[in-house]
Amino acid sequence: MPSEFYDVIHRRRDVRGQFTGAPIAAEVLDRVLAAAHAAPSVGLSQPWDFIVVRDRRLRAEFHEHVRHEREVYAGSLTGDAAARFRQIKIDGVRESTLSVVVTYDPERGGPGVLGRHAIADAGLYSVCLAIQNLWLAAAAERLGVGWVSFYREEFLQRLLGIPERIRPVAWLCLGPVSYVEDVPDLERHGWRRRRPLVAAVHADRWQGSRELA
Numbered sequence: 001m002p003s004e005f006y007d008v009i010h011r012r013r014d015v016r017g018q019f020t021g022a023p024i025a026a027e028v029l030d031r032v033l034a035a036a037h038a039a040p041s042v043g044l045s046q047p048w049d050f051i052v053v054r055d056r057r058l059r060a061e062f063h064e065h066v067r068h069e070r071e072v073y074a075g076s077l078t079g080d081a082a083a084r085f086r087q088i089k090i091d092g093v094r095e096s097t098l099s100v101v102v103t104y105d106p107e108r109g110g111p112g113v114l115g116r117h118a119i120a121d122a123g124l125y126s127v128c129l130a131i132q133n134l135w136l137a138a139a140a141e142r143l144g145v146g147w148v149s150f151y152r153e154e155f156l157q158r159l160l161g162i163p164e165r166i167r168p169v170a171w172l173c174l175g176p177v178s179y180v181e182d183v184p185d186l187e188r189h190g191w192r193r194r195r196p197l198v199a200a201v202h203a204d205r206w207q208g209s210r211e212l213a
């Protein structure tokens with residue numbers, strides 16, 4: 001069994017609190033980005049771009065926006081959930097070494113992208129595969145990645161000069177970490193548990209929901 005491969009998959013975590021800020025060697029960053037760029041894409045459209053954000057002022061400005069959006073979300077919670085959410089860190093924008101913003105260009109590949117005529121989202125799926133490749137490659141390099149989605153797309157477009165037709169899909173914090181948790185942060189904080197595989201696999205047809213709460 002190719003155990004190292006599965007080991008990386010299961011070792012990968014979303015990291016928020018363990019970034020050290022130590023430098024990333026240029027060749028390591030190149031390998032991680034090359035892994036992202038090797039992802040499959042609908043019609044070979046490769047509709048992604050990667051903006052490597054090192055500028056501390058840009059990151060501070062983004063972090064301020066994330067802090068605001070965190071408050072917006074917190075305002076929608078009550079009781080236990082509100083108290084639990086207060087304990088959960090949702091980003092490592094300032095502490096990580098750098099960030100990679102991954103974008104989606106719906107016009108890449110021209111008007112007739114092979115395989116996208118019936119499912120417009122197939123372009124977006126392709127970008128998510130690039131992100132997953134990046135995440136796993138980083139885990140293999142013993143780097144942490146934290147996906148931040150507490151932002152408004154228009155804010156990020158303005159901040160980084162991203163053209164209007166291009167969608168920012170993810171802000172990824174990236175860098176060396178002091179350690180990696182075994183259990184996802186949201187599970188450790190009692191926010192939500194992982195669903196067992198047996199509840200997700202169906203035979204032949206969709207069969208009744210075996211959802212946990």
Ligand SMILES: Cc1cc2nc3c(=O)[nH]c(=O)nc-3n(C[C@H](O)[C@H](O)[C@H](O)COP(=O)(O)O)c2cc1C
Pocket residue numbers: 012013014015016089090091147148149150183184185186
């Ligand atoms: C699309 C997407 C958006 C996410 N956005 C955030 C975020 O804004 N803040 C955060 O702390 N984690 C974010 N996460 C990380 C998830 O919370 C995390 O993947 C999940 O809890 C499972 O933990 P694990 O990745 O360590 O297995 C995001 C993950 C995905 C896939």
